[in-house]
Amino acid sequence: MATDIGGLNVVRTRALRRGFGERVVLRDIDLDIARGEFVALLGRSGSGKSTLLRALAELDYDVPGSGELTVPAERAVVFQDSRLLPWIRVLDNVILGLRGTGAAERGRAALAEVGLAGREKAWPRELSGGEQQRVALARSLVREPELLLADEPFGALDALTRIRMHVLLQDLCARHKPAVLLVTHDVDEALLLADRVLVLDEGRIALDQRIDLERPRRHGDPAFIRHRSLLLASLGVGADDLHEEEKQAS
Numbered sequence: 001m002a003t004d005i006g007g008l009n010v011v012r013t014r015a016l017r018r019g020f021g022e023r024v025v026l027r028d029i030d031l032d033i034a035r036g037e038f039v040a041l042l043g044r045s046g047s048g049k050s051t052l053l054r055a056l057a058e059l060d061y062d063v064p065g066s067g068e069l070t071v072p073a074e075r076a077v078v079f080q081d082s083r084l085l086p087w088i089r090v091l092d093n094v095i096l097g098l099r100g101t102g103a104a105e106r107g108r109a110a111l112a113e114v115g116l117a118g119r120e121k122a123w124p125r126e127l128s129g130g131e132q133q134r135v136a137l138a139r140s141l142v143r144e145p146e147l148l149l150a151d152e153p154f155g156a157l158d159a160l161t162r163i164r165m166h167v168l169l170q171d172l173c174a175r176h177k178p179a180v181l182l183v184t185h186d187v188d189e190a191l192l193l194a195d196r197v198l199v200l201d202e203g204r205i206a207l208d209q210r211i212d213l214e215r216p217r218r219h220g221d222p223a224f225i226r227h228r229s230l231l232l233a234s235l236g237v238g239a240d241d242l243h244e245e246e247k248q249a250s
């Protein structure tokens with residue numbers, strides 16, 4: 001059901017369940033996401049993160065399940081690969097399916113926002129991986145979504161490009177204020193960006209932690225390190241695996 005539930009929350013699930021055959025992947029997920037809230041979703045490989053994201057994107061019509069789900073109609077999804085259409089140019093990718101007058105102008109403005117002014121006529125194959133992901137972000141944000149769903153959007157990028165993308169995503173979110181669900185394997189990425197971090201384990205939300213650190217956040221901040229230790233523990237990384245500085249801070 002794609003409706004606006006109004007009030008403070010844009011996402012609401014109750015007893016959300018999804019499974020494949022005998023295997024239950026999501027068990028009774030109760031999740032609220034507030035308007036403009038940035039939520040990061042961590043969890044081991046196979047814990048059901050993408051299954052939950054696809055449910056919120058309503059892309060899982062082929063997956064049996066039950067429960068209540070309310071999400072806004074204005075949604076955008078970004079994946080690990082940019083999923084640009086290779087046979088149309090960058091600007092046309094950004095505005096594909098966009099209705100109304102001024103679509104091209106809005107597309108140009110979105111490309112400028114992600115630092116790609118002047119590349120409107122390029123083909124997707126002429127862009128680097130990081131640039132293609134920026135086009136994917138422009139394509140999402142040009143629709144002014146109330147909910148941005150991102151499944152490891154920076155997972156395939158090198159470390160330096162990823163840092164740049166973190167800064168860009170923070171700027172874009174500050175300007176457009178969508179609610180965000182960001183699936184990531186990277187605990188630091190979650191702590192740098194999110195207002196709240198969830199850990200999914202065996203189909204349940206095992207941890208739901210508010211991150212009340214000031215921005216811009218710093219890896220070396222003792223509170224950051226404490227949050228990281230807690231999240232790593234929840235992900236099954238034991239104290240013996242932590243760095244010495246983390247043990248001291250926790």
Ligand SMILES: Nc1ncnc2c1ncn2[C@@H]1O[C@H](COP(=O)(O)OP(=O)(O)OP(=O)(O)O)[C@@H](O)[C@H]1O
Nearest residue numbers: 020021025043044045046047048049050051052185
């Ligand atoms: N189409 C499908 N058919 C059968 N099983 C599936 C299907 N899609 C996912 N699964 C199973 O559901 C479980 C959760 O998968 P999901 O992709 O949600 O995990 P994930 O947390 O996103 O993992 P990763 O971090 O590796 O991306 C896995 O055990 C997976 O094998």
Ligand SMILES: [Mg+2]
Nearest residue numbers: 049050051151
């Ligand atoms: Mg996944």
